[in-house]
Amino acid sequence: MTSHEELFGAAPEGLWAAPGRVNLIGEHTDYNEGFVMPFALPHTARATVSRRADRVLRLYSRDVPGDPVELDLDGLVPRTVQGWAAYPAGVAWALQEAGHEISGADIAIESNVPVGAGLSSSAALEVVTGLALSDLNGLDLAPDVIARLGQRAENDFVGMPCGILDQMASACCTAGHVLYLDTRDLSRRQVPFAMALEGLRLLVVDTQVKHAHADGAYANRRAECEAGAAALGVPFLRDVPFDGLADALARLTDDTVRRRVKHIVTENRRVERVIELLDAGRARDIGPVLTEGHASLRDDFEISCPELDLVVDTAGAAGALGARMTGGGFGGSAIVLVEETAAEAIGKAVLSAFDAEGYRPPRVFEAIPSPGAQRLPL
Structure with missing residues (x-):
């Protein structure tokens, strides 16, 4: 497997992971401001990331053949990035739209969350990107904030009108528990499971x-x-x-x-x-x-x-x-x-x-x- 340094010419500064999820009960209730009960799976999207001195965002998938996708952080426009790269790019866009300053970055992602299986492979991409960029840029964003940024990326940048369930599950679940979540105010409780x-x-x-x-x-x-x-x-x-x-x-x-x-x-x-x-x-x-x-x-x-x-x-x-x-x-x-x-x-x-x-x-x-x-x- 090609290393991060071989791909981008710089060693990674960190490794982050965000899981897919199963929803135990509460389907399509999230965008109706109702209740849901997801839990995280052991399947994750993992990202190695290094910062850049310029305003370039380079994205590489170890799972999808092709060269890195190169984007200008100052030129990100909703509905213009195609395929898997739209999800991490959308998070960078959402961070900036929320007023957060972020540097350019090289991001290499691999995931074993089954795509198209209803297990939130896209939310895992969004949350792992949000957490990595938050950490590397010293933003110290709370998990629920990262989840909301991921949802905005998917709603407004990608164009999928999802609720908040998937991103909250990926960002906030804990091992051995199911997350009882009120999607109206994001109040939540970890229930042993x-x-x-x-x-x-x-x-x-x-x-x-x-x-x-x-x-x-x-x-x-x-x-x-x-x-x-x-x-x-x-x-x-x-x-x-x-x-x-x-x-x-x-x-x-x-x-x-x-x-x-x-x-x-x-x-x-x-x-x-x-x-x-x-x-x-x-x-x-x-x-x-x-x-x-x-x-x-x-x-x-x-x-x-x-x-x-x-x-x-x-x-x-x-x-x-x-x-x-x-x-x-x-x-x-x-x-x-x-x-x-x-x-x-x-x-x-x-x-x-x-x-x-x-x-x-x-x-x-x-x-x-x-x-x-x-x-x-x-």
Whole structure:
């Protein structure tokens, strides 16, 4: 592998890592100012970085063939940088837009976060860049500030109208915990989530069906949620109380908007149910809530796909405690909560089901709650 010094002619000043994430429950609630419960995966984007004396930003990916992308820090313009480089470039732009002074930099990135799997590979790129530039320029930015800068980069520079879930998970999660996050004010609590101690496993099944948020489907869902909030006279769907849902739905005339609203309001309640169960030491009982969430994502929010449905249905029939798709949807991954003793058999059942349908074999691995973004020894 080509070293940082061979690439850029200077030794790296540091190494940083930021993880991908799994969202346990709380899907598409973040841009509705609701509740989410993600945790970080051991899969990370890692960046070696060295400062430059000029205003040049050079970006190199060890995972994507090609030469370094060279950009002028003073000439960064939203929607003009293509491909993977748009995410770190967008963070540099967002830092400057927020009034922070940063130097030019040489950044080499490699990542083992699966791309297109709904596990936040883009947020990992944003957060690792933000943390590295914060450290090297003496900015000492808090993790939630770095997360917001990453979200702005993705919203305004890249053009993807995501919420704050992914960046907060990558920046703020801690090992052995799931992050209970209120996306309205970013108040948060680290909740112990040591499945192995309870004889449980949480599997991730990457269907290897690549989602395509850029096709407008994600943006359409957000617009439909905003239309629902406007029709109900509230700032965000977070403000529709669960016990008032039936009345709210009766006031909506558009069936599509009605179903979108139903998902968001019930999903916020599912997050609350999961946190109540985990606080009560009843981790096994979250399984049915996960499966209920998948049905809502499939039927009311309409962002599942046949492969994700096959994972959930097959796992359930094979004895899983619960399962659901995770991430933005339209492909990507599902999570499956299983008894430790049944993990191997359920994984094999899913593989066999995919083979029987002629689908590409999925990738199955255990989700282990891992640390958020951090500086590592060189």
